[in-house]
Amino acid sequence: MSETTHDGTVALSAAMSPDEGLPASRLAARYGLTVSGARPSLAEYVRQLWDRRHFILAFSRAKLTAQYSQAKLGQLWQVATPLLNAAVYFFIFGMLLKANRGLPRDIYIPFLVTGVFVFTFTQSSVMAGVRAISGNLGLVRALHFPRASLPISFALQQLQQLMFSMIVLFAVAIGFGSIPDLSWLLIAPVLALQLLFNTGLALIMARAGARTPDLAQLMPFVMRTWMYASGVMFSIPIMLADKPQWLANVLQWNPAAIYMDLMRFALIDGYGAENLPEHVWVVAGGWAALLALGGFVYFWKAEERYGRG
């Protein structure tokens, strides 16, 4: 330890090359080296993400399967869980409280169950989004992939979960007198728009949650407030009939209420267009586009910083 240079390094390597003494950045440029872990351009990022589509899908399926793999009934719980949920709501609101809040009972039960399932889709996407990066730091620090894969994958997992709930939902709708008809085809565009919206939201929450993991504690309260304000258990126009119109409009145009109402409109025979706010499809599409694009760009902007401890 005699010939120590100023930074504590002893240069034992005697080999001198013409590059010696060149500043690192110039040397890197000369040999076409690029900064490790730098953020790719937006177009390049989309391309990388597309290359990882199989991983995104496989990861979401794996998460879904792993969820119930220790249970004796196994994957049956995918359907049993929403079924039990619906049964609880039916028992409490349909039989015990008889609270139909201004709607006929035959409509109220499917109205309620649809609301709960559709809102749960958004809610669980948000909750999974918050933990998408902060809960998977091991993965983020071990492998290369566009980090947006994680929140997108979690949103897809929730969609697959919802597919199982839809089976129950169809049974409830038919059980309360709705007949499958052409309007049921509207379910597909509604789900597609809501998936876009949820994915955007999950991306935003993933970036926020990566920086502030405390959000995972806070979000359940935010989500519950949102749920009560979105008319999961009541019809907004009926409940707010004596309040100013703008308040009802604001609540009805909030994305959660929009997607719930559209789904109800598609599924329930007695729930007609008169229950929908004006310009409902435009608003539904607008929310989806705004959140999906905005969320994606917002998430990408911090791409190189995910994984910092």
Place this chain on the structure above:
Amino acid sequence: MAEQTDQQTGERIPTVIADELHIVYRVHGAKTGKGSATSALSRIVKRGEERGVRKVHAVKGVSFVAYRGEAIGLIGSNGSGKSTLLRAIAGLLPAEKGCVYTNGQPSLLGVNAALMNDLTGERNVILGGLAMGMTREQIRERYEGIVDFSGINEKGDFITLPMRTYSSGMAARLRFSIAAAKDHDVLMIDEALATGDRKFQKRSEERIRELRKEAGTVFLVSHNNKSIRDTCDRVLWLERGELRLDGPTDEVLKEYEKFTGK
């Protein structure tokens, strides 16, 4: 190795350049002092620069240039920043200050984090492969090879059982087999040699030598001086996050052994 490259191309081609690299971990909720709720609250109210966060300066100003064809060992005592440095080279840990330039995409040998214990070995092979960026076709081609290499099916049809039912040795073998199935430009190995039984260790050492041939540059973190001596021609010695020595294996290891022998 380095000399060979010299003869072939006349000059040494850098593949990894680290320039005054600093890595800082931020640990939440580990602030020294009272951990009570009131003190946490007061920290929030006071709005310090970074409240309730302790910084760990894991790598402090490390600079080096790695060339094509080199196998570089990273040594140092526990917590000296070896693994952190590897992750930073791979671009997985953002640098606080300084920069790492690389040629292509350096990859860390390891897929542990992508695998799920509740899934079968079969599905984990596919998931791990996809996570490393392999295509479905590549995985299908190499699937048999991965399973055979791991030796999971030597004692019965274990690959169709969930990974949680594997012994720790079996799980480690499968993880290594998946990780080693991909070819890399710049390969980093973090003490991967120490998994499994003797027979498997032999096999994995052989596989690492193969990977070395295919890869441009190899980094190896190990506490086993023998395996460093066997595989590396240059060694970086890290201590407390600082680069203490950088040179040919024999010289650095001699100094290191003198240091640890004390």
